[in-house]
Amino acid sequence: MVGRRNSGIGGGGRPGTWGARLLAVAFWLAAWQLLAWAVDSRIVLVGPLEVLARLGSLVVTAGFWASVATSLGRIGLGFLGGVACGLVLAALAARSRVVRALLAPLMGALKAVPVASFVILVLLWVSSRELSVVIAWIMALPIVYTNVLEGIEQTDAGLLEMAEVFGIGALERARMVYLSQVLPYFRAAVSLALGLSWKAGIAAEVIGLPDLTVGEHLYDAKVYLDTPGLFAWTVAIVVVSVALEALVSRGLDAALARWEARP
Amino acid sequence: MSCLELRDVTKRYDGLMVLSRASARLEEGRAHVVMGPSGAGKTTLLRLLAGLEEPDAGEVVRPAGLRLAMTFQEDRLLENLTATANIRLPHGRLRGRELASFLELERAALLAAGLPVDARPVRELSGGQRRRVAILRCVLADADALLFDEPLKGMDEKTVRQVMGYVLPRLEGRTVLWVTHDERERDLFDDPVLWTVRGGCVRRAPM
Structure with a gap:
């Protein structure tokens, strides 16, 4: 009580x-x-009531949702690409010392170089439309790679011996033994990478200014000294970030629980 | 007929002699009980036969295609999977009727061994329950030879009777290597081949 x-x-x-x-x-x-x-x-500071009012006027427009969807789609694509590449490269690196040695400096650089430097560099190579895709990919890749590789390396040697004695095939060993050990690492990586990819992707849009994106609206709000708009778009970015993380975390947890509970 | 064999096997760990020119031929389709004090080399013997260790000298003979199953001193279960998923692990990916039929077998085995049939991952089971899951995984595997490393250690008499009531009929006609230091476990089997491991030597003991 x-x-x-x-x-x-x-x-x-x-x-x-x-x-x-x-x-x-x-x-x-x-x-x-x-x-x-x-x-x-x-111009200097608006209160939360005015921000809320501005956000209210934004969310009823089709342009707001189109911009959120465009940004989300591009950043999501880059994020998923980064997750997929991180998984594959971690699996390869776990099998081959040469691959791991080759990838170590690359992953180190991806983690160490500031996002702004990447944004400017990548803008030389791709159009502003693809910029946020590449930046989200760059953000997600090293996190997923590092965590999944760590998970594979931490796989209990006793379980691998057990699998060897029972003659469990490579595919089944990967599906059951490695997967069950790596999943917690993967879940943590996805959660972390998602937030970073979203924020870095928006930052890339602010610099690259692709049409009809959240980043472009944020930039316009700054240029036209539209402080309520600046705050409203920022709140929208935060809300999307929190909602995405909650959605993906719950989805992953539910999938994990289903996987664990199957007979 | 021999199923597994050690020929003049020597094994050292960090210079410490564990087995010295040990030889043993395990007759196919029989239960072999290996006894000896702690640290005598019983687990090393099992690991050599299972192919988990290479001898420093001598030879371990395993017929090609021989299928093995084993309980280790530790449970070695996949912590986040259910008991049935763990027991089914050596069988690969079963589907449809095959899966339904094996699940039925697993559920009957769990009940017979006094284990709950539910959707909990094995990390939520007690130590004794997890041990029984490991034993069932070994017994229900499609294996020609089954290696048990002190499987009943720490189990109370009542549970031993319950588990072995299910396990023993399923070991008949299969090659079993049962390592223990508890003399009472020798009497679990009808007419087992007895082996002792002591001072680095493996000897067939008189009945």
């Missing part, structure tokens, strides 16, 4: 956790609004 009284909101989380989180968010929203009133300049 105590837990129910404290929880405030149903669903997951410890009793009181959600209530405390909402209170903290409400506190900062109130502080933001107060600061906006104190500054009293729509």
Whole structure:
């Protein structure tokens, strides 16, 4: 009964956790609004109420959803490509020391080079339309590669011995023994790479300015000193990022639970 | 007829002699009980026969195409899979009627061994339950020779009776190598071939 009284909101989380989180968010929203009133300049700072109103006016337009869909589609394509390449390359690297040695500096560079440098470089090679695809691919690839390779390397040697004694074939060994060991690493990698790909992809759009994308609208808002628009698009980016991560995480967890529970 | 054989096998770990010119011929289709004190080299003997270790000298003879199954000292289960998925692992990817039929066999085996039939991954089972899953995986494998490394260690008498009530009829006519240091386990089998491992030597013991 105590837990129910404290929880405030149903669903997951410890009793009181959600209530405390909402209170903290409400506190900062109130502080933001107060600061906006104190500054009293729509160009420098707008309050959350005005941002919400602007977002409300945006979401009822077809252009908003078309832009979100375009950005999401391109970044999603690059992300999926990065995940697929990361998986294949990790599998190859786990089998061959030469492949691993060859890939090590490449993956190191992909992780170390700033996103802005990649954006400018890639713009020399591809059109602005494909820029966010390539940048999302660059973001996802090394994360998935590193995590999956780590998962393969951490595979219990005792399980591999067991598979050898029982004469379990290579395909079944990969499907059952390696997959069951790698899945937690893969899940963590996808979750991390998704957020990074989305944010870096939007940053690439702001620099490359492909037509009718979230990045272009963000840039336009900055150029025309449309601060409410700038905030509204930023909130939209955050909301999409959080929703995507929740959706993919839940999807992966559900798939994992189904895989684990099958007879 | 011999199924597995050690010929003058010597095995050392970090210079420490574990087996010294050990020889043993395992008759096909019989139960072989290997006894000896802890650290005598019983597990090394099993690992050599299973092909998991190479001898420093001598030869391990395994007929081509011989199918093996084994319980290790550890359970070596896939933690996030169900008991049935673990037991089915050596059978590859079964589908349709084959899968339904094997699932029925697995469920009967689990119930006979006092294990729950549910969708829980084995990581949620107790140590004793996991051990029984490992034993069933070995027994239900399509194997010609079954190697058991102290499978009943730590199991209470009642559970031993329950598990062996299911396992023993399924070992009849198969080549079984049963490693233990518990003399009572020798009496589980009718007319087993007894072996002792001691001081690096493997000897066939008189009945």
